[in-house]
Amino acid sequence: GAGVSQSPRYKVAKRGQDVALRCDPISGHVSLFWYQQALGQGPEFLTYFQNEAQLDKSGLPSDRFFAERPEGSVSTLKIQRTQQEDSAVYLCASSSTDRGAYNEQFFGPGTRLTVL
Amino acid sequence: ELKVEQNPLFLSMQEGKNYTIYCNYSTTSDRLYWYRQDPGKSLESLFVLLSNGAVKQEGRLMASLDTKARLSTLHITAAVHDLSATYFCAVIRLNTDKLIFGTGTRLQVFP
Numbered sequence: 001g002a003g004v005s006q007s008p009r010y011k012v013a014k015r016g017q018d019v020a021l022r023c024d025p026i027s028g029h030v031s032l033f034w035y036q037q038a039l040g041q042g043p044e045f046l047t048y049f050q051n052e053a054q055l056d057k058s059g060l061p062s063d064r065f066f067a068e069r070p071e072g073s074v075s076t077l078k079i080q081r082t083q084q085e086d087s088a089v090y091l092c093a094s095s096s097t098d099r100g101a102y103n104e105q106f107f108g109p110g111t112r113l114t115v116l
Numbered sequence: 117e118l119k120v121e122q123n124p125l126f127l128s129m130q131e132g133k134n135y136t137i138y139c140n141y142s143t144t145s146d147r148l149y150w151y152r153q154d155p156g157k158s159l160e161s162l163f164v165l166l167s168n169g170a171v172k173q174e175g176r177l178m179a180s181l182d183t184k185a186r187l188s189t190l191h192i193t194a195a196v197h198d199l200s201a202t203y204f205c206a207v208i209r210l211n212t213d214k215l216i217f218g219t220g221t222r223l224q225v226f227p
Contacts, residue, residue, distance in 0.1 A: 031213065033213070033214070033215075035215075040220075041219065041220070042120075042204050042206075042217030042218055042219055042220050043159070043204075043215070043217050044217070045214040045215065045216070048213050048214060055213070056212065056213065056214065059214070091158060091159070104149070104161055104164055105149075105215060106161070107151075107158045107159040107160075108158055109157065109158045110158050
């Protein structure tokens with residue numbers, strides 16, 4: 001595709017519900033990243049995949065957050081038992097080399113999650 | 117721990133004026149990025165700065181990097197309303213792949 005796509009673009013959940021956010025990276029991009037952006041803040045790193053391997057999940061805020069990329073392309077970020085503090089925009093980014101640190105990350109439009 | 121600070125946080129400037137946004141980071145890094153974000157939109161890459169002394173220009177924006185001072189600047193020349201947005205700098209943490217973002221500078225350009 002032309003760029004990184006994410007769905008849904010907006011999600012409203014009641015506290016305690018589970019949600020799943022999808023990311024389609026740029027075709028052929030090896031590396032995929034998830035970031036969380038709270039209102040008025042800069043994005044914060046959540047987790048990183050190289051192909052299907054999750055190499056860094058140090059930014060996941062709790063064990064309620066889980067990410068997967070089973071076939072090395074599409075990724076899903078799942079949040080269980082959502083809480084109000086999970087409300088944020090979740091951004092996905094992809095880059096084209098194995099070592100994402102040396103290549104530019106291209107961001108998707110984000111999913112705005114609101115937990116009531 | 118790598119920290120990235122930007123200033124100012126908010127900038128209101130008149131069209132035609134010049135101004136500079138500053139980005140300081142706390143530990144060694146060899147990659148610095150500038151992004152633009154419009155309200156409700158995602159991040160648009162503006163510049164990638166790869167080495168000490170690097171300078172890049174695109175239109176009315178010019179970015180520079182001083183790795184010794186751990187400082188990058190984004191200079192705006194003769195601002196126009198279309199430049200109104202939030203600007204983020206971000207640094208790659210050495211030996212990792214994660215971007216560490218600054219707090220952002222919200223720029224408003226008025227007539």
